[in-house]
Amino acid sequence: KAGVTQTPRYLIKTRGQQVTLSCSPISGHRSVSWYQQTPGQGLQFLFEYFSETQRNKGNFPGRFSGRQFSNSRSEMNVSTLELGDSALYLCASSLAPTSTDTQYFGPGTRLTVL
Amino acid sequence: AQSVTQLDSQVPVFEEAPVELRCNYSSSVSVYLFWYVQYPNQGLQLLLKYLSGSTLVKGINGFEAEFNKSQTSFHLRKPSVHISDTAEYFCAVRLHMNYGGSQGNLIFGKGTKLSVKP
Numbered sequence: 001k002a003g004v005t006q007t008p009r010y011l012i013k014t015r016g017q018q019v020t021l022s023c024s025p026i027s028g029h030r031s032v033s034w035y036q037q038t039p040g041q042g043l044q045f046l047f048e049y050f051s052e053t054q055r056n057k058g059n060f061p062g063r064f065s066g067r068q069f070s071n072s073r074s075e076m077n078v079s080t081l082e083l084g085d086s087a088l089y090l091c092a093s094s095l096a097p098t099s100t101d102t103q104y105f106g107p108g109t110r111l112t113v114l
Numbered sequence: 115a116q117s118v119t120q121l122d123s124q125v126p127v128f129e130e131a132p133v134e135l136r137c138n139y140s141s142s143v144s145v146y147l148f149w150y151v152q153y154p155n156q157g158l159q160l161l162l163k164y165l166s167g168s169t170l171v172k173g174i175n176g177f178e179a180e181f182n183k184s185q186t187s188f189h190l191r192k193p194s195v196h197i198s199d200t201a202e203y204f205c206a207v208r209l210h211m212n213y214g215g216s217q218g219n220l221i222f223g224k225g226t227k228l229s230v231k232p
Contacts, residue, residue: 004157033219043204043222056219090157092220099146099208100165103220105157 001027004093004106012112018079021109025072025093032074033103034066037088046089049074050097078111086113116141118205120223128231129197135190135226137205145207147188148220149179152202161203164188175199200230 005024013019025032033056034046045058049068066076072093078085088110092103121136139145146165150158162173169181179190188205206220 035220042224043206043220045219045221048219058219092158099210102160102163105150105159107155107157 004091004104006089006091006106006109008109009107010110010112012114013081014114015081015083017081018077019081019111020075020077021089021091021111023074023076023091023093023106025074025091026104029093029095029104030072031094031097031101032068032072033092033094034074034076035090035092036060037090037108038086043090046076048097055097081113083113085111087111116143116145116207116209116221118207118221118223120203120205120226122226123224124227124229126229126231127195130194132193133191133195133199133228135203135205135228137188137190137223139186139188139205139207141186141207141209144210146210147179147181148206148208149173149177149188149190150204150206150222151175152204152225154201158204161190195228195230197230197232199228202227 007022031050033048037043048056052068063079068074088108090108091106094101094103117140119138127133148163149161152158161177162171164171164181172178177192202225204225205223
């Protein structure tokens with residue numbers, strides 16, 4: 001079974017631009033979560049989707065948004081990019097949004113903001 | 115609020131030596147506990163998890179961890195490390211879902227970089 005895939009793997013943008021990242025979960029998984037990883041802040045939760053509904057959101061500004069499609073694929077969007085948005089963005093999928101379900105992570109998208 | 119503290123940011127060790135990576139957590143409610151590993155330029159891979167039952171949990175690649183509720187710790191151990199274990203290791207917690215709504219996000223520690231030297 002294929003793992004979680006994220007596209008693109010690398011992205012370079014300039015301040016003020018917007019960006020969209022994509023995540024395809026493992027087949028059959030309906031829950032998708034997004035995390036931001038930076039050297040300073042570590043791994044921080046962005047949001048979680050299940051059945052096309054955002055069920056949980058981390059402490060990030062409104063510039064960060066996401067959505068989930070009927071096939072469980074998810075996208076996240078960051079508008080008006082800032083230098084501090086440079087990070088590795090990780091997507092994780094699980095069968096359902098329960099605490100006991102294992103979250104399987106993709107390889108991430110490395111975003112660099114210049 | 116919940117938090118996870120990984121006491122060592124870097125742990126150098128020689129090949130075939132034992133290793134312990136320390137993790138302490140703080141939470142006013144019950145949590146589940148996880149250890150993930152991240153190899154360079156890759157995502158996170160689950161090593162093991164504690165949900166309930168025996169406090170000694172065995173995971174992949176020869177790793178094990180012991181849940182100690184009184185000390186709120188979940189230290190990761192391996193009796194003999196290999197060069198291939200060089201990676202960053204993350205301890206994480208998730209709330210028990212005893213109430214409505216999704217509380218399923220992982221709360222991570224800052225990570226411990228394990229460096230195995232020949």
